[in-house]
Amino acid sequence: MTKIRIGTRGSALAMAQAHEVRARLSSVHGMDEEAFEIKVISVLGDRVQDRPLSEVGGKGLFSKEIELALSDGEIDLAVHSTKDMASVLPDGLEITCYLPREDVRDAFLSPVAKRVQDLPQGAVVGSSSLRRQALLKRMRPDLEIVMFRGNVQTRMAKLEAGDVAATLLANAGLRRLGMDHAITSLMEVDKFLPAPGQGAICIESREDDVATRELVAAINDGDTELALTAERAFLRALDGSCRTPIAGLAQIGTDAISFKGMILSEDGQTAYDAADTCSLSVDAARAMGEKAGTALRQQAGDDFFQHWT
Numbered sequence: 001m002t003k004i005r006i007g008t009r010g011s012a013l014a015m016a017q018a019h020e021v022r023a024r025l026s027s028v029h030g031m032d033e034e035a036f037e038i039k040v041i042s043v044l045g046d047r048v049q050d051r052p053l054s055e056v057g058g059k060g061l062f063s064k065e066i067e068l069a070l071s072d073g074e075i076d077l078a079v080h081s082t083k084d085m086a087s088v089l090p091d092g093l094e095i096t097c098y099l100p101r102e103d104v105r106d107a108f109l110s111p112v113a114k115r116v117q118d119l120p121q122g123a124v125v126g127s128s129s130l131r132r133q134a135l136l137k138r139m140r141p142d143l144e145i146v147m148f149r150g151n152v153q154t155r156m157a158k159l160e161a162g163d164v165a166a167t168l169l170a171n172a173g174l175r176r177l178g179m180d181h182a183i184t185s186l187m188e189v190d191k192f193l194p195a196p197g198q199g200a201i202c203i204e205s206r207e208d209d210v211a212t213r214e215l216v217a218a219i220n221d222g223d224t225e226l227a228l229t230a231e232r233a234f235l236r237a238l239d240g241s242c243r244t245p246i247a248g249l250a251q252i253g254t255d256a257i258s259f260k261g262m263i264l265s266e267d268g269q270t271a272y273d274a275a276d277t278c279s280l281s282v283d284a285a286r287a288m289g290e291k292a293g294t295a296l297r298q299q300a301g302d303d304f305f306q307h308w309t
């Protein structure tokens with residue numbers, strides 16, 4: 001029997017995510033895990049370690065090579081952190097499944113302070129995320145932010161060596177790696193809005209591959225799909241500005257989706273935000289996200305975006 005080929009990056013987090021997808025698929029369909037083959041694909045975002053990704057530029061630094069393999073039929077499905085995906089997918093590919101979302105919050109890790117507020121004046125914080133950098137500066141303009149890349153293990157070693165006083169990482173990734181014991185505290189979303197897509201694993205497949213679409217639809221989580229539809233529509237409406245810090249989160253209630261989106265200047269001193277609610281439908285979620293993104297684009301004006309490119 002030919003195996004179903006799952007494409008993924010080779011990082012520890014990506015591998016954990018691919019294994020989770022395989023476990024869920026084999027369990028829901030009563031298939032042997034042997035029916036799936038996990039293929040590791042090298043991506044540019046993993047090869048470049050010495051620069052912030054916003055400087056490497058381009059879209060899909062963590063997904064391009066995987067998407068090429070998918071389009072070429074070398075793999076049948078791709079597993080991604082939705083946060084790392086471009087807002088517009090290559091022709092012929094689509095997100096066909098979202099796994100139930102993990103916790104969306106950012107985690108604060110520091111050997112010297114319990115929370116961001118408790119860091120000493122002028123403390124050095126490591127982060128290469130424009131969003132985290134801007135939100136930190138907004139809370140604490142005195143902090144010095146330095147570039148901080150590499151896998152979670154490398155970052156923890158730098159933290160222990162005292163290179164920086166603190167760093168921030170997605171709680172979801174740390175939990176998936178079984179490293180949440182290293183977390184000092186969690187950043188509440190009202191003060192520190194997560195990145196669109198944070199905490200959600202998705203599966204991408206070919207539009208015309210009906211068999212794979214049906215296979216993965218069985219493990220789709222409807223609430224995560226609603227939230228991510230809103231967040232990705234928001235991102236798409238703001239597109240063309242990968243050097244603008246963007247945050248956005250949709251939350252599913254009993255009879256409505258609530259959304260909050262934000263764009264910031266790199267120093268965090270200027271920010272525009274939008275909030276809205278809509279009914280529990282994919283179309284309403286998409287329309288709401290798009291409207292919020294367009295509104296922020298108008299509020300901020302073109303100069304705000306051009307300034308950073």
Ligand SMILES: NCc1[nH]cc(CCC(=O)O)c1CC(=O)O
Nearest residue numbers: 081083169170172173198199200
């Ligand atoms: N850009 C790296 C990346 N992409 C997804 C996650 C975490 C897992 C997730 O959000 O699903 C991370 C690491 C981090 O931000 O700490």
